[in-house]
Amino acid sequence: MSSVPTDLFPHPIVQAPMAGGVAVPQLAAAVSEAGGLGFLAAGYKTADGMYQEIKQLRGLTAQPFGVNLFLPQPETADPAAVGVYAHQLAGEASWYETELGDPDSGRDDGYDAKLAVLLDNPVPVVSFHFGVPACEVLDSLRRVGTYTLVTATTAEEARAVERAGADAVIAQGVEAGGHQGAHRDVPEADGSGVGLLSLVAQVRESVGIPVVAAGGIMRGGQIAAVLAAGAAAAQLGTAFVAAHESGAHALHKQALTSPLYVRTELTRAFSGRPARALVNRFLREHGPYAPAAYPDVHHLTAPLRKAAAKAGDAQGMALWAGQGHRMARELPAGQLVEVLASELAAARAALSAGDAR
Numbered sequence: 285m286s287s288v289p290t291d292l293f294p295h296p297i298v299q300a301p302m303a304g305g306v307a308v309p310q311l312a313a314a315v316s317e318a319g320g321l322g323f324l325a326a327g328y329k330t331a332d333g334m335y336q337e338i339k340q341l342r343g344l345t346a347q348p349f350g351v352n353l354f355l356p357q358p359e360t361a362d363p364a365a366v367g368v369y370a371h372q373l374a375g376e377a378s379w380y381e382t383e384l385g386d387p388d389s390g391r392d393d394g395y396d397a398k399l400a401v402l403l404d405n406p407v408p409v410v411s412f413h414f415g416v417p418a419c420e421v422l423d424s425l426r427r428v429g430t431y432t433l434v435t436a437t438t439a440e441e442a443r444a445v446e447r448a449g450a451d452a453v454i455a456q457g458v459e460a461g462g463h464q465g466a467h468r469d470v471p472e473a474d475g476s477g478v479g480l481l482s483l484v485a486q487v488r489e490s491v492g493i494p495v496v497a498a499g500g501i502m503r504g505g506q507i508a509a510v511l512a513a514g515a516a517a518a519q520l521g522t523a524f525v526a527a528h529e530s531g532a533h534a535l536h537k538q539a540l541t542s543p544l545y546v547r548t549e550l551t552r553a554f555s556g557r558p559a560r561a562l563v564n565r566f567l568r569e570h571g572p573y574a575p576a577a578y579p580d581v582h583h584l585t586a587p588l589r590k591a592a593a594k595a596g597d598a599q600g601m602a603l604w605a606g607q608g609h610r611m612a613r614e615l616p617a618g619q620l621v622e623v624l625a626s627e628l629a630a631a632r633a634a635l636s637a638g639d640a641r
C-alpha cells in the first residue's frame with residue numbers, strides 16, 4: 285500500500301473540512317502550519333466564496349492544505365414529504381419569528397463551477413463527500429497536481445472510490461460528527477452504520493489505496509490505534525470544532541462539553557440526510573419524522589438555524605458533534621496538533637515497548 289504523501293503534512297493528522305462556517309481559513313492555516321493538513325469546506329458556499337477563502341488561506345500559510353466539495357444530489361424521492369415537514373415546522377418559524385427556507389434552492393452545490401476554479405487554480409488536496417466523482421474529474425485533478433480523497437462509509441463504497449481512481453479513501457465511521465458521507469442516502473440502511481475500527485480493517489482489506497480514518501477520534505492514542513489498524517492518517521472534526529480559530533458559534537463550542545448535552549444521534553431533522561449532532565430540543569422533537577430529503581430539508585431549516593443562533597438558543601441549532609465530543613479541548617489549533625502528535629508518539633512508544641516484552 286502506498287501511503288498518504290507525508291511530505292505534504294508531517295503529522296498524520298487531517299483537520300476535517302467542516303461546512304457551515306467552522307473550517308475557516310484561520311483554522312486551516314493554524315493546522316497546516318503545525319504540520320497537520322488543514323482543510324477548507326466549500327460546501328454551501330458559492331464558487332467565488334470558495335475561491336476567496338483559498339486566496340485568504342494562501343495569504344496565511346505557504347503549507348499544503350485541502351478543499352472539500354459536496355457531490356450533486358439526485359432528485360428527492362418523495363417531494364410531498366418535504367411539504368409535510370414544512371407544515372410540521374411552521375410553529376418553529378413563528379417561534380423564531382422567521383420564514384422557512386425554499387426547499388428548491390438547488391441540489392448541485394455549484395459543483396461544476398467549483399471544479400472549474402480548482403482546475404484553474406490548483407490546490408494540493410481535494411476531498412469529496414456524498415458520492416464518487418466521475419473518473420474524468422479525478423483524472424483532471426491529478427493532471428494539475430492535486431491529490432484526491434473521497435469519503436466512504438462501507439467497504440463496498442471504498443471499492444467504488446478506488447475504481448474511480450481516487451488517490452486515497454476516507455473511511456468514515458458511524459461515530460463521526462456531522463453528515464455521513466454515504467454515496468447514496470438509503471433510508472433502509474439507517475442504524476446499520478459501521479464503527480470506525482471495524483470499518484478501517486474492512487476497507488484496508490478491500491482496497492490498495494491509502495485509508496484516512498475519521499470518526500470519534502479525540503486523542504493521539506486513538507490515532508495510534510487507527511494507524512495500527514492500517515490507516516495512513518486520521519481525520520478529526522469535532523476535536524477542531526473546539527479550537528480557538530474554529531468559526532463554530534460559541535454556543536456550539538460550549539455545548540461539546542456541557543453537562544446539558546450527554547448524547548449524540550444521527551438525525552435527518554436539520555438537513556434530510558443522516559448527520560450526527562448533540563441531542564437538543566429541535567433534534568428530539570423533529571428527528572423522529574424528518575424525511576429523507578437532502579438538501580431540501582437543509583434549505584428549509586436554514587433560516588430557523590440561523591435565527592436560533594442569533595437568538596443564542598442552542599436548542600434550535602444544529603450542534604454537529606461526533607461521539608467523542610466530551611473529550612474536546614479548547615486550545616489554539618496549532619497547539620492541539622502538537623498535543624495530538626505527542627500523544628500519538630507516546631502511544632506508539634508504549635505499543636513498541638509492549639512488542640519488545
Ligand SMILES: Cc1cc2nc3c(=O)[nH]c(=O)nc-3n(C[C@H](O)[C@H](O)[C@H](O)COP(=O)(O)O)c2cc1C
Binds near residue numbers: 302459460
Ligand atoms: C461541524 C462539522 C461539519 C462537517 N462538515 C463536513 C464537510 O463539509 N465535508 C466533509 O467531508 N465532512 C464534514 N464533516 C465530517 C468530517 O469530515 C468527519 O468525518 C468527522 O468530523 C469525523 O468525526 P469526528 O467529528 O468525531 O472527528 C463535518 C463534521 C463536523 C463535526
